[in-house]
Amino acid sequence: MPSQPPKILAVDDEPRLLASLQQLLALNGYEITTASNGRTAIEQLRTNSYDLALIDLKMPDINGQRIMRYVAENDIRTDIIVISGEASFETAVEALRLGAHDFLLKPYAPEQLLKRIDNTIERRRLQSNAIDIQERLKNSEKLHRFLVNTSPDVIYVLNGEGCFTFVNQRIQQLLGFTREELIGKHYTTLVHDDDLELARYAFNERRTGTRATHNLELRLRTKDNNGHTHKSFSTSAMCVELNATGLYSNTGGTRENERRHLGTYGVARDISGRKQAEAIIRYQAYHDLLTGLPNRTLFKDRLSMDIAQAKRVGQMVAVMFIDLDRFKIVNDTLGHVIGDQLLRAVGRRVQTCLREGDTLARLGGDEFVVLLPQIANRESAATVGRKIIDALTPPFVVDQHELFVGASIGIAIFPSDGNTDEELIKNADIAMYSVKNDTRGGYSFYTPKMETKFSQHLDLEMGLRRALTNHEFVIHYQPQFDTDGHAICGIEALLRWQHPERGLLYPGDFIHLAEEVGLIGYMTEWVIDTSIRQMKTWVDAGIAPARMAINLSALDLKRSNLVEEITQALDRHQLAGQYIELEITENLIVQDINIATQRLTALARHGISIAIDDFGTGYSSLSYLHQLPIHTLKIDRSFVQDIVPERSGRSVIDAIIAMGHSLELTIVAEGVETEAQRHWLAQRRCHGMQGYLFSRPLPTEDVARLLEATATRQSLDAVLPGVGRE
Numbered sequence: 001m002p003s004q005p006p007k008i009l010a011v012d013d014e015p016r017l018l019a020s021l022q023q024l025l026a027l028n029g030y031e032i033t034t035a036s037n038g039r040t041a042i043e044q045l046r047t048n049s050y051d052l053a054l055i056d057l058k059m060p061d062i063n064g065q066r067i068m069r070y071v072a073e074n075d076i077r078t079d080i081i082v083i084s085g086e087a088s089f090e091t092a093v094e095a096l097r098l099g100a101h102d103f104l105l106k107p108y109a110p111e112q113l114l115k116r117i118d119n120t121i122e123r124r125r126l127q128s129n130a131i132d133i134q135e136r137l138k139n140s141e142k143l144h145r146f147l148v149n150t151s152p153d154v155i156y157v158l159n160g161e162g163c164f165t166f167v168n169q170r171i172q173q174l175l176g177f178t179r180e181e182l183i184g185k186h187y188t189t190l191v192h193d194d195d196l197e198l199a200r201y202a203f204n205e206r207r208t209g210t211r212a213t214h215n216l217e218l219r220l221r222t223k224d225n226n227g228h229t230h231k232s233f234s235t236s237a238m239c240v241e242l243n244a245t246g247l248y249s250n251t252g253g254t255r256e257n258e259r260r261h262l263g264t265y266g267v268a269r270d271i272s273g274r275k276q277a278e279a280i281i282r283y284q285a286y287h288d289l290l291t292g293l294p295n296r297t298l299f300k301d302r303l304s305m306d307i308a309q310a311k312r313v314g315q316m317v318a319v320m321f322i323d324l325d326r327f328k329i330v331n332d333t334l335g336h337v338i339g340d341q342l343l344r345a346v347g348r349r350v351q352t353c354l355r356e357g358d359t360l361a362r363l364g365g366d367e368f369v370v371l372l373p374q375i376a377n378r379e380s381a382a383t384v385g386r387k388i389i390d391a392l393t394p395p396f397v398v399d400q401h402e403l404f405v406g407a408s409i410g411i412a413i414f415p416s417d418g419n420t421d422e423e424l425i426k427n428a429d430i431a432m433y434s435v436k437n438d439t440r441g442g443y444s445f446y447t448p449k450m451e452t453k454f455s456q457h458l459d460l461e462m463g464l465r466r467a468l469t470n471h472e473f474v475i476h477y478q479p480q481f482d483t484d485g486h487a488i489c490g491i492e493a494l495l496r497w498q499h500p501e502r503g504l505l506y507p508g509d510f511i512h513l514a515e516e517v518g519l520i521g522y523m524t525e526w527v528i529d530t531s532i533r534q535m536k537t538w539v540d541a542g543i544a545p546a547r548m549a550i551n552l553s554a555l556d557l558k559r560s561n562l563v564e565e566i567t568q569a570l571d572r573h574q575l576a577g578q579y580i581e582l583e584i585t586e587n588l589i590v591q592d593i594n595i596a597t598q599r600l601t602a603l604a605r606h607g608i609s610i611a612i613d614d615f616g617t618g619y620s621s622l623s624y625l626h627q628l629p630i631h632t633l634k635i636d637r638s639f640v641q642d643i644v645p646e647r648s649g650r651s652v653i654d655a656i657i658a659m660g661h662s663l664e665l666t667i668v669a670e671g672v673e674t675e676a677q678r679h680w681l682a683q684r685r686c687h688g689m690q691g692y693l694f695s696r697p698l699p700t701e702d703v704a705r706l707l708e709a710t711a712t713r714q715s716l717d718a719v720l721p722g723v724g725r726e
């Protein structure tokens with residue numbers, strides 16, 4: 001962009017002179033304005049801005065001196081050259097004193113004037129540039145000061161001796177020290193004792209450019225409100241990421257070691273937030289968040305280290321696998337919140353049985369492991385095992401519930417039972433599994449023989465997976481009789497597994513495993529479909545009892561597709577819902593009463609009735625009885641077996657029957673084995689009975705014969721002798 005021509009004001013009361021001046025300056029590229037008297041000149045200066053004014057001193061109204069005074073008093077930034085006919089020294093001095101930049105005597109040669117004008121304009125340009133640069137410097141410094149002081153990081157400069165010569169205001173917010181407190185102090189005042197060596201490396205190494213120290217982590221001391229400096233690492237120490245660069249004088253040689261080291265400068269960034277987040281992530285990676293105990297990863301880590309150490313010193317290490325015996329029922333009945341509290345309490349109790357160097361970890365669910373490093377002999381591990389069992393024997397009181405949980409403990413010893421962490425944990429697990437299966441509760445050392453049983457368990461799991469596709473499941477049916485034992489009022493479908501090698505297996509052998517490995521849903525679906533199809537056949541044959549009961553597992557009610565699964569099977573086989581009764585345990589209902597209400601109500605809308613199985617054995621409250629569409633109460637076998645004919649009115653079974661009557665529910669007693677029990681139950685108006693006294697669960701063909709007999713009113717005795725065996 002071409003620069004503007006300089007603007008000049010020419011002031012003279014001599015019109016001829018003014019005109020020639022105007023011509024000369026215009027010809028030389030200046031922008032010229034003229035004033036033929038002092039008043040006009042002042043007016044022009046007030047309203048316009050000029051780079052230069054050429055002022056005559058002697059004028060009739062306002063003389064040149066007064067114009068200059070006006071310029072000075074009003075801080076007008078116009079340079080002045082006085083052009084005067086007065087040659088006295090005093091006049092020239094006074095003009096310069098009043099602010100004139102030059103003085104030119106009339107008459108003058110044009111070149112002389114142009115030269116003076118050029119000089120003044122050039123000097124003005126230089127001055128203006130200098131002012132501009134100064135202004136920019138001032139602004140830039142202001143900006144830098146602002147950036148430095150409002151920086152989220154600490155910015156520091158140390159002198160050659162390592163003392164602070166500068167530190168920004170951020171230091172006070174972060175560490176509590178004022179800048180004044182730190183200036184002149186050595187950096188060691190701030191650095192945590194354990195990090196002094198690191199700090200020395202960062203600050204004393206003469207590093208510059210790419211060799212500057214980057215991202216070194218240090219802990220700095222903070223000052224508390226009482227003015228105390230925290231010397232040791234605590235929450236009051238702050239973690240910073242520091243970089244440090246050497247400061248050198250430009251004098252001396254060009255090579256770094258020839259230049260004079262002046263100090264160090266750099267930035268320290270507060271990374272305590274990041275450190276905290278890292279610590280949390282590290283903690284979560286190595287701990288069980290529910291109990292705060294080490295998790296499997298940390299346990300294995302410690303175990304590997306202890307094995308290595310035990311190898312060196314020739315000692316033993318024990319791994320104990322602990323499984324709680326009745327945890328599942330507590331969790332299923334009272335819910336996860338109580339279950340979680342129980343697990344925490346178990347962790348605390350087990351911990352009291354251990355010494356400082358031992359490790360207790362939770363692997364998940366109700367499985368805990370203990371690591372005893374450097375034990376003298378096997379008996380030491382057995383002692384700890386007994387201590388743990390004793391500690392877990394007294395009841396736990398959780399949320400006003402008194403809970404009893406025993407423990408099964410398996411122990412594996414290094415080096416006899418395994419050489420690696422994996423092997424020891426696996427063998428302790430096998431030993432625990434063996435305790436659980438044999439005695440349920442107690443402890444046992446691993447023996448190779450246990451592996452056979454364990455592998456049988458694994459075989460069972462594999463077999464269960466194959467059983468569905470190989471059609472190895474069958475259903476046996478157990479009839480329910482009215483109180484005099486003559487009419488069949490219902491029938492219960494009971495699942496059996498015709499195992500290719502082990503023969504007929506009962507639900508107690510595999511239902512729990514099916515739940516554990518996630519197969520129960522497929523099995524229930526098969527039972528529902530098969531038994532509904534069978535019931536339809538009996539309905540069509542005119543021999544069906546009033547209802548067929550089908551068992552649901554704890555996990556079935558949680559399945560969102562359960563209702564559709566049952567109603568679709570009814571549709572598929574064209575059977576009315578009223579022929580079906582679903583047996584569920586009370587534990588199952590109270591796990592999630594809302595879901596249970598929702599699903600069971602939907603099923604009841606299709607005419608399906610609900611029976612509460614094993615009634616009276618759960619932990620539950622009875623309030624759900626009003627809430628749910630319940631039709632039948634099945635009195636658990638254990639109460640029936642406890643019947644004492646001569647005692648009346650004071651037993652649990654009396655109370656259950658009374659409650660069933662008052663709620664107008666059908667009462668069915670399970671496990672009726674003797675005539676005395678039948679008689680006792682009949683006297684109390686129990687509606688139905690099921691048990692070996694009448695019939696064991698039977699294969700389809702056998703039970704069909706029974707149904708035909710009752711339908712055609714044949715004597716059951718003619719049929720029954722053959723139906724007592726399953």
Ligand SMILES: Nc1nc2c(ncn2[C@@H]2O[C@H](COP(=O)(O)O[C@H]3[C@@H](O)[C@H](n4cnc5c(=O)[nH]c(N)nc54)O[C@@H]3COP(=O)(O)O)[C@@H](O)[C@H]2O)c(=O)[nH]1
Pocket residue numbers: 478492493494495506507508511524527551552553554583613614634637670671672673690691692693697
């Ligand atoms: N989720 C599913 N669970 C099922 C299914 N089929 C059965 N089950 C559950 O297994 C439990 C044990 O069943 P089972 O081994 O078949 O035992 C039943 C009868 O054989 C037994 N019974 C009957 N009468 C007597 C008797 O006089 N004495 C005696 N000692 N036992 C007897 O009782 C069982 C029937 O009980 P219940 O169901 O409580 O009426 C069984 O409890 C089911 O929960 C299935 O398909 N899915």
